[in-house]
Amino acid sequence: xxxxxxxxxxxxxxxxxxxxxxxxxxxxxxxxxxxxxxxxxxxxxxxxxxxxxxxxxxxxxxxxxxxxxxxxxxxxxxxxxxxxxxxxxxxxxxxxxxxxxxxxxxxxxxxxxxxxxxxxxxxxxxxxxxxxxxxxxxxxxxxxxxxxxxxxxxxxxxxxxxxxxxxxxxxxxxxxxxxxxxxxxxxxxxxxxxxxxxxxxxxxxxxxxxxxxxxxxxxxxxxxxxxxxxxxxxxxxxxxxxxxxxxxxxxxxxxxxxxxxxxxxxxxxxxxxxxxxxxxxxxxxxxxxxxxxxxxxxxxxxxxxxxxxxxxxxxxxxxxxxxxxxxxxxxxxxxxxxxxxxxxxxxxxxxxxxxxxxxxxxxxxxxxxxxxxxxxxxxxxxxxxxxxxxxxxxxxxxxxxxxxxxxxxxxxxxxxxxxxxxxxxxxxxxxxxxxxxxxxxxxxxxxxxxxxxxxxxxxxxxxxxxxxxxxxxxxxxxxxxxxxxxxxxxxxxxxxxxxxxxxxxxxxxxxxxxxxxxxxxxxxxxxxxxxxxxxxxxxxxxxxxxxxxxxxxxxxxxxxxxxxxxxxxxxxxxxxxxxxxxxxxxxxxxxxxxxxxxxxxxxxxxxxxxxxxxxxxxxxxxxxxxxxxxxxxxxxxxxxxxxxxxxxxxxxxxxxxx
Amino acid sequence: xxxxxxxxxxxxxxxxxxxxxxxxxxxxxxxxxxxxxxxxxxxxxxxxxxxxxxxxxxxxxxxxxxxxxxxxxxxxxxxxxxxxxxxxxxxxxxxxxxxxxxxxxxxxxxxxxxxxxxxxxxxxxxxxxxxxxxxxxxxxxxxxxxxxxxxxxxxx
Numbered sequence: 067x068x069x070x071x072x073x074x075x076x077x078x079x080x081x082x083x084x085x086x087x088x089x090x091x092x093x094x095x096x097x098x099x100x101x102x103x104x105x106x107x108x109x110x111x112x113x114x115x116x117x118x119x120x121x122x123x124x125x126x127x128x129x130x131x132x133x134x135x136x137x138x139x140x141x142x143x144x145x146x147x148x149x150x151x152x153x154x155x156x157x158x159x160x161x162x163x164x165x166x167x168x169x170x171x172x173x174x175x176x177x178x179x180x181x182x183x184x185x186x187x188x189x190x191x192x193x194x195x196x197x198x199x200x201x202x203x204x205x206x207x208x209x210x211x212x213x214x215x216x217x218x219x220x221x222x223x224x225x226x227x228x229x230x231x232x233x234x235x236x237x238x239x240x241x242x243x244x245x246x247x248x249x250x251x252x253x254x255x256x257x258x259x260x261x262x263x264x265x266x267x268x269x270x271x272x273x274x275x276x277x278x279x280x281x282x283x284x285x286x287x288x289x290x291x292x293x294x295x296x297x298x299x300x301x302x303x304x305x306x307x308x309x310x311x312x313x314x315x316x317x318x319x320x321x322x323x324x325x326x327x328x329x330x331x332x333x334x335x336x337x338x339x340x341x342x343x344x345x346x347x348x349x350x351x352x353x354x355x356x357x358x359x360x361x362x363x364x365x366x367x368x369x370x371x372x373x374x375x376x377x378x379x380x381x382x383x384x385x386x387x388x389x390x391x392x393x394x395x396x397x398x399x400x401x402x403x404x405x406x407x408x409x410x411x412x413x414x415x416x417x418x419x420x421x422x423x424x425x426x427x428x429x430x431x432x433x434x435x436x437x438x439x440x441x442x443x444x445x446x447x448x449x450x451x452x453x454x455x456x457x458x459x460x461x462x463x464x465x466x467x468x469x470x471x472x473x474x475x476x477x478x479x480x481x482x483x484x485x486x487x488x489x490x491x492x493x494x495x496x497x498x499x500x501x502x503x504x505x506x507x508x509x510x511x512x513x514x515x516x517x518x519x520x521x522x523x524x525x526x527x528x529x530x531x532x533x534x535x536x537x538x539x540x541x542x543x544x545x546x547x548x549x550x551x552x553x554x555x556x557x558x559x560x561x562x563x564x565x566x567x568x569x570x571x572x573x574x575x576x577x578x579x580x581x582x583x584x585x586x587x588x589x590x591x592x593x594x595x596x597x598x599x600x601x602x603x604x605x606x607x608x609x610x611x612x613x614x615x616x617x618x619x620x621x622x623x624x625x626x627x628x629x630x631x632x633x634x635x636x637x638x639x640x641x642x643x644x645x646x647x648x649x650x651x652x653x654x655x656x657x658x659x660x661x662x663x664x665x666x667x668x669x670x671x672x673x674x675x676x677x678x679x680x681x682x683x684x685x686x687x688x689x690x691x692x693x694x695x696x697x698x699x700x701x702x703x704x705x706x707x708x709x710x711x712x713x714x715x716x717x718x719x720x721x722x723x724x
Numbered sequence: 725x726x727x728x729x730x731x732x733x734x735x736x737x738x739x740x741x742x743x744x745x746x747x748x749x750x751x752x753x754x755x756x757x758x759x760x761x762x763x764x765x766x767x768x769x770x771x772x773x774x775x776x777x778x779x780x781x782x783x784x785x786x787x788x789x790x791x792x793x794x795x796x797x798x799x800x801x802x803x804x805x806x807x808x809x810x811x812x813x814x815x816x817x818x819x820x821x822x823x824x825x826x827x828x829x830x831x832x833x834x835x836x837x838x839x840x841x842x843x844x845x846x847x848x849x850x851x852x853x854x855x856x857x858x859x860x861x862x863x864x865x866x867x868x869x870x871x872x873x874x875x876x877x878x879x880x
Contacts, residue, residue, distance in 0.1 A: 452821025
């Protein structure tokens with residue numbers, strides 16, 4: 067029954083989306099208020115019906131209704147409750163349904179928070195959103211229906227990929243999707259602006275909070291995924307430049323660029339058509355990423371199914387959405403009022419530099435991800451574009467960006483003075499140089515990159531503090547500095563914290579890559595070994611039975627000198643449905659770094675192969691990502707940037723026609 | 725009868741094979757210098773059944789077998805280049821995580837610089853065009869217009 071309710075609701079979403087995509091647009095052209103108002107109503111209907119469909123599928127998973135083939139293929143009665151729920155989106159069909167649910171959720175939020183948006187503009191935004199929903203729901207109903215029945219129903223399901231049965235990964239897809247799909251709002255705003263033929267600073271004020279919200283989720287989603295990879299997938303690796311990781315990283319880069327260029331539009335009425343283009347590109351990356359993964363063109367753990375029918379639909383959908391919006395851009399953008407001017411040395415041009423580097427990096431990640439396909443198609447054999455290439459690109463493109471990032475916030479709008487800004491960050495430069503040089507001296511050979519990375523991190527961190535110090539005039543009049551500190555707006559704190567977060571991430575990457583201490587050895591009970599000043603003693607193994615797996619658990623006692631630190635209990639699990647072997651690393655975070663133990667296989671004679679690590683400052687990666695998210699949220703909570711319609715400054719009169 | 729016999733033989737071989745696979749344990753080479761060399765090589769070799777993971781990073785069976793091969797070659801006295809050539813011979817360029825620098829990858833390696841220049845030119849040209857257009861039109865901003873209107877009204 068639940069299956070039919072879900073199926074029926076999904077068809078309703080399709081119908082409401084069709085109405086919502088067409089009629090409000092006609093209304094906007096003809097100036098028919100009633101047709102335009104339909105946009106809001108259809109948005110609510112789509113959301114409620116999508117919610118019903120999602121609830122129906124969730125119910126089918128909860129009660130293990132194996133007559134629904136999607137449940138039979140992806141669930142199992144013995145699975146813990148959390149993974150029965152996360153199993154809903156742990157497969158191709160369900161994850162698309164989640165995508166649609168979030169898409170309609172955002173449309174509803176725009177309708178609700180944007181009640182003060184001019185009706186015509188809102189109608190156009192929502193109709194673009196409905197068009198996207200229409201495309202996705204057609205895709206689901208035609209090629210990937212999660213509500214199809216299975217007759218006769220099997221007694222037991224196939225179970226979920228054990229790698230996905232993990233708390234980190236249960237929340238990773240929804241978080242990431244909130245980010246991906248959140249960018250659809252910026253996209254819809256961009257298309258609506260092109261249709262209206264006008265981009266105003268006010269437009270940027272509407273777009274920025276939505277982009278920021280999407281960006282915060284995207285950051286969180288990527289960080290969760292990377293954290294999961296760190297403790298589950300490999301042996302302490304946290305980023306593999308896997309096509310799927312790249313698929314989430316490209317929209318993130320584009321969204322980051324968009325956040326910054328929207329500031330220029332808002333403050334200076336410049337870079338308008340570029341910002342619109344960026345909004346289109348950012349969401350196109352989201353679509354491309356999702357579909358590259360789903361179509362199975364790129365092999366990956368995340369590719370749930372390879373199906374030519376789906377591939378064709380996907381290509382057509384991409385061509386229509388991306389091609390269509392680019393064509394619209396090419397046609398309408400040149401007709402927009404030209405932008406404001408600014409000098410070469412100014413906050414604007416610093417933000418342009420930011421945009422150039424971030425977009426270039428996004429483009430290069432795209433090239434690197436797709437390059438093996440091109441080479442193979444050209445008949446030159448198969449190649450792998452692995453981490454070494456992307457690390458090279460990151461070093462070439464991101465280091466200048468970080469250097470510029472230190473200076474940018476210090477420059478004045480319109481016409482800044484580089485010498486003045488340099489004066490403020492000069493100490494940062496000196497500190498960074500010393501930090502780098504000190505490292506070169508303390509080590510020997512092959513540490514140039516480490517020194518460089520450390521230098522960049524210190525440079526950025528110091529520059530952020532220098533910026534705050536100059537803002538509160540800490541050195542000129544320290545007496546009133548504290549008072550001024552309290553006057554710093556949340557948006558400014560947000561910026562500083564997010565930028566510092568980046569510095570912390572660079573620090574974590576550099577230090578953990580360079581100074582990881584590892585031992586790879588065969589141990590018998592009673593053996594002990596030293597890893598980075600910690601004594602790991604192997605106390606033996608014991609069998610463990612979980613709800614749907616059996617495992618071998620290793621026992622390690624870790625001590626520093628004579629002081630007991632912790633016991634580490636890594637597991638080597640074998641899941642029963644489907645049969646699969648996973649390693650569960652045991653991690654104990656210390657302030658200075660993580661103690662990390664993995665138990666491998668039996669080496670005969672009660673000896674076991676084990677991997678023991680000390681990963682210094684690895685937590686800085688997640689801490690830095692968290693700082694970025696906090697920065698984004700702080701900025702979002704700033705009065706001027708709340709979701710919805712921030713009131714315009716007086717001089718930007720809100721025209722009824724907008 | 726004959727078929728059953730074949731099945732038994734094959735099964736016996738499979739079991740023996742499996743047992744042999746277990747025996748390939750993760751034993752580092754006794755010489756720390758060679759082991760370090762092997763380890764750094766492992767970081768460059770792709771685990772063929774994983775997603776951009778190196779064999780150093782993966783616990784897949786195939787990765788383990790490749791690690792054993794790398795250690796074996798290094799222990800036999802192969803230079804890193806020899807080991808790479810050995811693996812490329814068997815698995816193709818695909819096995820190298822770092823794409824080789826040859827005519828088919830020139831474009832790839834140059835892409836960061838090319839894209840950077842292209843984008844910078846695009847944005848720079850756009851800004852210049854803007855300036856000439858603005859200079860030609862010399863439009864008033866909304867606020868200036870409002871101010872002008874006010875002034876004109878005031879005069880009337």
